[in-house]
Structures are given as C-alpha cells and as structure tokens.
Amino acid sequence: MRKTFAIGIGGAAGQGVATPGDIFAKIFSRRGLHLNAYNAYQSIIRGGHTFLTIRTGPEKVTNMGDRLDLLIPLNQDAMDRHLGLLTDGSACLYNSETIKPGIAAQGVQLCPLPVSKLADVTRNKVAQNTLAVGAALSMMGIGFQALEQVLTEQFKKKGDAVVSENIGIARAGYDYAGTNFQPFAWPLPMTANRYAVLSGNIAMAMGGAAAGVKFYCAYPMSPSTGVLHWMAAHARKAGIMVRQVEDEIGVVNMAIGAAHAGVRSMCATSGGGFALMTEGLGLSAMLETPVVVIDCQRAGPSTGVPTKTEQGDLWQMLGAGFGDYPRAIAAPLDIGDCFKLIPEIFNIADRFQCPGIVLCDLLLSEGRLSVDAKDLDFAAPIDRGELIMDAPETSTSNGDGVYKRYRITESGISPRAVPGVPGHTHTAASDEHDEDGVLISDEFTNPTKRRAMMEKRMRKVVGIEAAVPPPVLWGPRDADVTLIGWGSTKGVIEEACEILAEQGIPANQLQIRWLVPLHGDAILDILKQARHTIIVENNFSGQFARYLRSETSFVPDGHIRKYDGEPFMPHHIVEAVKEQLGGKCKLSVPAHEILV
C-alpha cells in the first residue's frame, strides 16, 4: 500500500481554510512529495462549512484517500463534524480557548493549542491557523526553515513587519508542539523531485495555451471559472484574447466566430451554461468550424449543487444539439491529463472540422494535484488540418468556382479557407447547403444533395475513430473483478484495485477517456475476458452504463454509483466490490461519511 499522510482542515468560509492548505501544498511539493487536495465547500462566500483535504506521500497520490492523519478544525462546528473520522495514530490540533474536543477514538492524540498565550490574537485574527500550521509541521518532522521560506513569500507584499510577525507565530506553534505533543510515527520523507501543484482548471487553461488557443471567452459559472481566471491573468503574456460575454449563447457563438476567422478558440462552462450552448455546437458542426468546449460537471439538474461534483452530464454531451453531426467527446482522467487532453482534442477538432467537448468535473477542475513539470508540455504537436490561410492576391472575383468550401471528399473533410484569403469567398451556412455553400433549404431544396452533404459530414466519424486510440486494460489480466470507470474516477479506482489485491481479490481497471468515439468493439474484446464487471460512476442512473449498453449491448454484473455531490473514496469501492462479489447486491450506493 502507498504510504501517505492526509490533513483535513475545516472551518467556515472566510475563516482562512485556503491559506494553510496552500502553505502545506507548497511545503510538500518542495520536499519532492506528491499531493492531492480536494476542497469540499458550499455555495456561500462567508460562513457555512468548508473542509479541505490534503494528502501527500512519496508516490503518486491520486485521490483524497480513506484516512485522516491530522485534523485541524478552525471552529467548533468543524471539530464536531470531523473528530469522529480520526483513528489510531492520528491527531487533532485545535484552539483550546474556543473549541471543545468531544470524545475521540482510542489512540487519537488531542493537541490543544493555548492560542492567546502563544500569539497576540488582538493583532492577528488568523493566529490560530498559523500556530496550527507550525505545530503540524513540527509533528510531521519537517524543519522550520521550509515554513519560514513559504511564509516570507506569502507575506512579502505586505512588508517585513507582517512577514516577521507571521514567522514568529508559526515558530511559537512549532516549538510548542515540539515540547508538548507526540510527533507522528512516520516523519514525512524528502525526495529530489520537484512538482508543480495545480488545479484541473489551470491545467486546462494552460493546455489551451499549449494548443495555440488565441481566443478564449466565458460566462462565469462554477466550477469552470478557474479556467477564465487563469486565462484572464495570463492573456497578455500568452497573446490570448480573453472575453467575458453576456451569456453562454454569446460565448459559444463568439468562439465560433473567432474560430471561423482562423484562430483556435475555446470556452468553458458547467452543465447549465452548456445547455445554452447546444444550438451553437450544431452550428459549429454545420459550418464545419472547429471549436472546443469544456464542461466542468457539477451536481445537477438545474442549478443543482454548484459546489459539488458529479458525472451527470454525459447524456447531455452525447445528445447536445438536434440532428446528427460528428463530434468528439473526451473526459480527462486526472489533473495532468486535463492539460494533455486539450492539444489532443484541438487537433481532432481542427482536422475533422467539428466541435470537441471536454467532459471534466468539479473534482478535477477545482481539485489540486502534483504534476511533473515535464508533463506540462508546451511543445505538444499542433495539427491545424486542411486550413487555407493564404493565397495569391489574384483577383477580387470568385467567378471561376474552383474553390468549394464544402467539397465532397472521401474523408468528408473539405479544405477550409478563412475570411481574408483572396479567391476563396464563400458563405458558410447554418442552413443545409451544397458544396458551394449555397442554401439547399429554400428554393433549391434537393434530397439528393442533402443526403450527399449529410453523408459527407458523417464520414468524418470514421476518421475520428481512427485518430483516437482505444482504451486499454490496466492491472493483471487475470482478475476476480474488472472495474470500469470514465474520466475523473481513474485515481480512486486505481487505488481501490490496489487495496483489493492486498486483500486477496485481484482486480483490474478499464478507464474510458474518449467517450466519442467509444471504440465499442475494443471494449467488448476486453470485457469478454472479464470474470466479473462493475461500472463505477458518480451519478444516479448509470449514464455511462446506459451508453455502453446502447453502443455495445454490454451489460455489466454490477454498478457502484454515488450522487451525493462528493467524490468516491477508495474504501467505498472496495467495500462495494466485496459486497457484490459476495452476491449481496448488484447496485451499491456508498454513503459519504464526511459531512460537508
């Protein structure tokens, strides 16, 4: 089993949960440790309850894990909600002047901090947080210097006095813990590696920059807004035009306009905004103008639970827009993949002149992960497809009719000239049109031409399928159970498989990244060999299971589903697998024990 250490910090929104989290994340990544952070929060700016989990370790940390080693409750509410999660060997650091601990399990170390005796609380309102960070690092066996450096960076804009005040408070917490509390049994190791720590939203924004995106526009919507924020903050350096638009209908159409003029163009939203974009996706397909749309799923329907995760938008993506048209849909597998996928899907969208949809979710969008800087490849291949960007200034006339924008070809791809190129004028039309772009929806209605155009566009599906690799099975060939997931559940299923193997149940995993094209035959070939198949997904109705069945007629032996707004933890899957292998049920819906 991977050795990890997890910290939970809970408090009210506005109480400063994020800052200690950022400090821990920086210190861990600079120690060469991997980390995964997930913040369970509410749609409230001040008050309520928010709970940040940071898990670290020398090997890849792919999810929040099952165990908390350290709890830092910043108020009584957080203590009351979470103390019961702690088990033997873990500890709880709290302000003993404002918080009463309650009853902890056997072997849990309660660590009261007499905050006003250690710091001037009248001067520094977040002194308890800083003391706790100092105390925690001491108990983890991390030298104070690392914290001193991070605090200096954190507060340097506020001046030397603020820096030294915070270092003083942290030092007091660090020293107090050294004399009063037991250090953790496993001092955090150090490696020579250095990782970047980033959210899925930042990864997708940077992936866009790597893909050569020149136009990004959005309407703010949780949990996708982080993409807009990175883009806006880096637009000038990266040479990207970033616009905030009046609504998502405007967003997708503006993105299509920019794409039509010849630049790579991207936008991100969540389910509700995506619903407004669907007519525009059809336009992208009909004009054969590529655009990439990111959907960061949150718990729906309607406004739903804006700060909670779900994989409930799959069928919306599959059916987005009326009529049949080619599209590519992919779900990134982890935060590193959020970066990698964007240049890939742009190449597909550009080559096949169709919309590309990235099906992300809150878990990845707002979660944070340590990623090797080498995996953030800004030199990823860029393939713009059959794009005509210039031609000799021959004539202002297009009378020869040589250039046909929608020329019928075997691949279904017609070379695309962008406005401004001499001799290639044409109209790109939303109505059905012939090879010239002339409308065949009114007086020139023609069933033969309509059929030919429909077949031309849909032929691109064959090319897209060939351009996208089929999924592969991970883990041992011979396994008692095959777990099938898609997108963001990759990490948690992977860890569940490891735990199952340790417990004597060999398990393997089939994780789907490309949803369209699906490669149904390849999936069937894999699943035919499986002894017991279970589909794991973060939604109520088994959207992927239904999709897989509709494409392949495959019916799994069981399902594990979760739709409470929170992500899976490894033990949810492990316990459900055992339950199902024992023949108790075919559908497991694990309960989330962390109350946020």
Next chain:
Amino acid sequence: MATALAATNHVAMSDLKGKVDPDWCPGCGDFGVLAAVQKALVDLQIPNHNVVTISGIGCSSNFPGFINTYGMHTLHGRALAVATGVKLANHELTVLVTGGDGDGFGIGGNHFVHSMRRNVDLLYIVMDNQIYGLTTGQTSPTSRLGMKTKSMPFGSVEAPVNPISLALAAGATFVARGFSAEQKHLTELIKQGIQHKGFSFLDVFSPCVTYNHDNTYQWFRPRVKKLEDEKGYDATDWMAAMGKSLLWDEEIPIGKFFERTDVPTLHGAEPVLDDGPLVHADNRIPKDMTRTFIEELM
C-alpha cells in the same frame, strides 16, 4: 466600422454578385438594401475577400448568400456574437452584420445591447419590416401597438421597441436610419457606417410586401424626413438625437442621428492585438514565458 481602401484592384458591381439571385418576394425592401451595400462596397473599393457578411436567420438573413463576399449564415439572433468573434480574431476584415428586427431585437436582443456597449467595430444593418416574414407573418418586436397578425389576431398589446433610442441608450457610437426606397441616401449611410470606427447601427425600413399591410412603402413615403436636410441638426448632440428618435407617425426622421468618434473600439482597446490580428499570431508561446507559467505553480 473602419476599413482600408484597396490600393490596386478595381472592385466592380459584378464582383459582388452572389452565386444565386435573391429569393425574396418581388417588391421586398431587402432588394434595395442589397443593392445599396454592393454600391457602397464599390464606392469604397473594398476587395470582397476582405469583407465578411454575417447574418442570423430570417428572410433578410439570407443576405450573405446573395452577395459575393465571405459570408456566414449563423443561428437565429446570434449574428452579432459570431461577428464579434470574427472581428476580434481578424480586425483587418470589414465586418457587416445583416438581419431582421425579430432576429436582432427579439431573440438577439441581449447580444444587440452588449455589442453596442462594447463598441465592436462593425456595421449592423437591420432590415426592419415590423413583422416576422419567414415564419409567415407574426408580431415582431417593432410591430406597432394594435397591429393585427397571425400571432396577435386581435392586435398587439405590447409596446414596440424603439431601436434608435435603444441603440443610443446602449452606447452605439454611430446610429442611423435608412429607407430602402431611398437608395442614394441609404448607400451614403452604409458608407459612413462602414467607415465609422466602432459599432455602427443602421436601422432600415425595408417593407414586407406580403405580410405587413400597415407599414408599406406608401405609408413611409410621406412620413420620412431626412435629418441631413434639417438645418442646424447636430449629429454629435446625443440629447438631440434621443429627442429625434422619439418622433413617429406624423414625421419619421431618417439619416444619421448620432455619431461620436472618441470611444475606443473593442479591438482597439485590447493590448493583445498590438502586434496585429490574432489570426496571424504564432501558435507557440515563447519558451521563457511558458517556463514562468509553470514556475508559478512550484
């Protein structure tokens, strides 16, 4: 909307003829608008490959198919959003947006208001016939109070939108109204609108001879009065323009209501475009820059 004049090639009317002839009803006001746009482009000598004509959906939105420029026939109400994207990606293009009153003031109302406050550099021509034509005659946002249509057979009880006052209030920097039967006057307005740097709004009375029996050529002719003929009318005076925009029935002003030239265009205000249009920019970001993006995260 601003543009560069062609240096060498001569642009003739024949260059601008579309692949097919318009299929509008005989007598439709839109013929006059098409002819005036073509004439304006010839007068200004703008090569057709540097022009993009973008429309939504409706009778008048079939316009791009009838003129030989780059064209986009987009979704109902969305032409301005698409056009904004085109202009921002390549601001060297001359962008014309054409459509009807339902497309622009009804389903596209949100984009209309926001495009004006952004001062996107384009010319937006609305062929305003106060009726939905392609759906065979329903009330439009500019149908007069009491007008009987298939969707409001007992007469509209909704006050119409006033496109000119709305444009003035929303911050359009060029606001004008034409009449498709006044060809020369309309052509002049289109030329001015193309040359204006910023959002040019041109509302054109373009009578629907099939479904609108209230606002006919005969109804408009005695009422329209050119602002250009009015002594002392100052088109830089926003208050005066607003006052004129409220006139209706007895006397309906046409011509340039308002123009101001001191507002930066959307693309002009964007430093990312300092080095030229996005479409010509390098796809790759310099390595020393991408390194800083990663270092921020470490």
